[in-house]
Amino acid sequence: xxQLRTDAAFHVNSRIVAENFDDETVLIDVDNGVYFSMQGSxxxxxxxxxxxxxxxxxxxxxxxxLPEPDREAVARLIAELAxxxxxVEAEAAPPAPAGLLSRFAATSFALPVLGVFTDLADLIAIxxxxxxxxxxxxxxxPAGGDNQA
Amino acid sequence: MTxxxxxxxxPLDLLVKAALAPPPVAEAAWAEWRKGYALDETPWNEVxxxxxxxxxxxxxxxxxxILPRIRGxxxxxxxxxxxxxxxxxxxxxxxxxxxxxxxxLKGAGRVAVDDGIARERLVRDIDxxxxxxxxxxxxxxxxxxxxxxxxxxxxxxxDFNSLAGHHGWSLSRGKGEIDLHHFSNxxxxxxxxxxxxxxxxxxxxxxxxxxxxxxxxxxxxLAIIHGLRWSRDLNAxxxxxGFRAISSGAVDWALLLAEARRRRIATLLHxxxxxxxxxxxxPVPPETIAALxxxxxxxxxxxxxxxxxxxxxxxxxxxxxxxxxxxERAGDVDVPEVRHQATITVGSxxxxxxxWQSIDITGMLKQGxxxxxxxxxxxxxxxxxxxxxxxxxxxxxxxxxxxxxxxxGQGPGCTFTFVLHPTLLAGRGVSRIxxxxxxxxxxPVIPWGNVHPEQ
Numbered sequence: 001x002x003q004l005r006t007d008a009a010f011h012v013n014s015r016i017v018a019e020n021f022d023d024e025t026v027l028i029d030v031d032n033g034v035y036f037s038m039q040g041s042x043x044x045x046x047x048x049x050x051x052x053x054x055x056x057x058x059x060x061x062x063x064x065x066l067p068e069p070d071r072e073a074v075a076r077l078i079a080e081l082a083x084x085x086x087x088v089e090a091e092a093a094p095p096a097p098a099g100l101l102s103r104f105a106a107t108s109f110a111l112p113v114l115g116v117f118t119d120l121a122d123l124i125a126i127x128x129x130x131x132x133x134x135x136x137x138x139x140x141x142p143a144g145g146d147n148q149a
Numbered sequence: 150m151t152x153x154x155x156x157x158x159x160p161l162d163l164l165v166k167a168a169l170a171p172p173p174v175a176e177a178a179w180a181e182w183r184k185g186y187a188l189d190e191t192p193w194n195e196v197x198x199x200x201x202x203x204x205x206x207x208x209x210x211x212x213x214x215i216l217p218r219i220r221g222x223x224x225x226x227x228x229x230x231x232x233x234x235x236x237x238x239x240x241x242x243x244x245x246x247x248x249x250x251x252x253x254l255k256g257a258g259r260v261a262v263d264d265g266i267a268r269e270r271l272v273r274d275i276d277x278x279x280x281x282x283x284x285x286x287x288x289x290x291x292x293x294x295x296x297x298x299x300x301x302x303x304x305x306x307x308d309f310n311s312l313a314g315h316h317g318w319s320l321s322r323g324k325g326e327i328d329l330h331h332f333s334n335x336x337x338x339x340x341x342x343x344x345x346x347x348x349x350x351x352x353x354x355x356x357x358x359x360x361x362x363x364x365x366x367x368x369x370x371l372a373i374i375h376g377l378r379w380s381r382d383l384n385a386x387x388x389x390x391g392f393r394a395i396s397s398g399a400v401d402w403a404l405l406l407a408e409a410r411r412r413r414i415a416t417l418l419h420x421x422x423x424x425x426x427x428x429x430x431x432p433v434p435p436e437t438i439a440a441l442x443x444x445x446x447x448x449x450x451x452x453x454x455x456x457x458x459x460x461x462x463x464x465x466x467x468x469x470x471x472x473x474x475x476x477e478r479a480g481d482v483d484v485p486e487v488r489h490q491a492t493i494t495v496g497s498x499x500x501x502x503x504x505w506q507s508i509d510i511t512g513m514l515k516q517g518x519x520x521x522x523x524x525x526x527x528x529x530x531x532x533x534x535x536x537x538x539x540x541x542x543x544x545x546x547x548x549x550x551x552x553x554x555x556x557x558g559q560g561p562g563c564t565f566t567f568v569l570h571p572t573l574l575a576g577r578g579v580s581r582i583x584x585x586x587x588x589x590x591x592x593p594v595i596p597w598g599n600v601h602p603e604q
Binding site: 031 | 189191196214217218219220223225229231232234238264267357
């Protein structure tokens with residue numbers, strides 16, 4: 001996994017479009033067509049970078065009230081967001097002041113889940129009515145199918 | 150007289166109502182659709198609407214066994230739209246870097262303002278209007294960038310440069326499709342028809358590209374005009390777009406009436422708005438419906454009747470209906486006519502005719518002729534530049550510009566040469582064309598991008 005620069009501020013990549021669908025947020029990289037599915041607290045973590053944040057500081061702030069395993073999950077997600085270019089270094093942009101992010105509450109925190117589907121064109125080939133899992137819907141194929149990266 | 154076949158019926162009508170109608174109507178329609186139809190057997194044109202239904206499924210049927218799939222369909226439509234948008238970005242950047250103004254139409258016009266509309270409405274291609282004097286450049290730049298014209302007709306239209314014979318080109322590259330419009334719609338193809346559309350448009354920056362988007366009034370008008378023409382397969386995108394435009398509360402109804410009058414599209418607008426009001430309870434002012442009904446003419450109805458049922462090959466009734474309205478629209482502008490005697494070489498015969506007379510080209514086509522030479526004797530003083538316009542299939546097909554001269558010492562005259570391609574006309578019942586001549590520069594009605602000085 002890529003090591004993040006500890007002193008650099010990151011923000012959401014402007015080439016990512018995002019849309020909320022009930023309890024899921026879909027992100028698409030408009031340059032390369034990679035499709036991301038965010039569930040749990042993942043979208044909230046990603047959206048925290050709508051203003052530039054130093055990853056370690058953002059993680060500490062967001063997860064301040066969480067138990068250690070959950071804090072680690074948030075840290076892993078932030079690292080993956082950077083690795084997948086969902087957040088990128090904010091050139092010349094100073095990080096937002098500390099204390100502005102909403103902390104996750106331990107009682108309602110849902111583990112962040114990031115699904116990655118590397119080729120949107122392949123996903124579109126899946127018939128959303130007949131070739132999907134009845135309980136999950138598109139783009140999840142029935143058990144046995146696998147299109148996640 | 151109702152344009153019934155283009156309006157949703159049966160299951161599509163039920164899904165439209167489930168997606169857009171007020172709650173009691175929506176609930177009843179959804180219940181009826183669920184009772185009578187199975188998702189697994191639903192055709193694509195109806196599946197597309199489930200994206201819009203998904204936004205209401207939480208109260209239409211929160212415990213539906215098909216709920217995960219319906220929500221998946223919504224994501225599928227969104228993702229497919231994004232794939233299309235991603236595919237088109239390269240072409241749009243080419244146009245932007247060339248400084249060619251772009252006005253997004255239909256679904257693209259809505260997405261540029263709110264990406265989320267792709268949740269309820271599939272965006273399959275990008276409809277881009279460019280200024281008419283930049284359209285050749287725009288097309289050339291896209292082709293140079295690896296885009297290609299989609300299909301035989303598109304290539305013919307370009308090769309014969311029959312600008313006014315169509316309203317745009319379809320180009321594709323990979324997963325990207327761009328409909329490059331030089332007119333916003335198929336019926337209004339005269340210089341100036343889209344000036345108001347441009348003037349009323351708003352500038353937005355969409356994914357780093359500056360584009361124009363239509364006003365709510367223009368969105369509504371264009372949704373209906375395009376929808377009634379191109380939705381023969383009964384997709385309901387135009388209904389969603391039209392309904393949303395009305396629901397925005399931003400439609401200027403007085404402007405809509407003015408545009409209906411100017412563009413001579415009252416009958417089509419009446420049909421579309423009546424459906425939106427009657428089926429979906431869209432808040433269309435009753436006086437607007439009444440005014441459109443009163444404004445419509447039998448001639449407009451004839452055109453609309455065939456416009457909504459168009460198929461190839463065109464038939465004589467269609468030709469007549471289109472011709473009547475095209476001539477009426479073209480005659481809307483005060484164009485000073487040039488009195489003249491013309492000698493038309495049709496095949497091996499010379500034919501005398503005057504302005505606005507029609508020309509029988511049956512013999513020429515039978516002989517496989519492709520060039521129609523029109524010589525005007527003493528049309529005007531030497532040095533005068535004239536424009537000859539021919540109408541075929543009710544549309545301005547081509548325009549040519551020439552200068553009056555007395556080169557042969559036999560009195561002033563000028564010659565236009567029109568190129569006709571038998572393939573374009575074959576099977577369309579074309580037997581006659583109409584010629585009109587006017588002074589160059591005097592006719593804002595003429596799509597001057599189509600005028601070629603004679604060599």
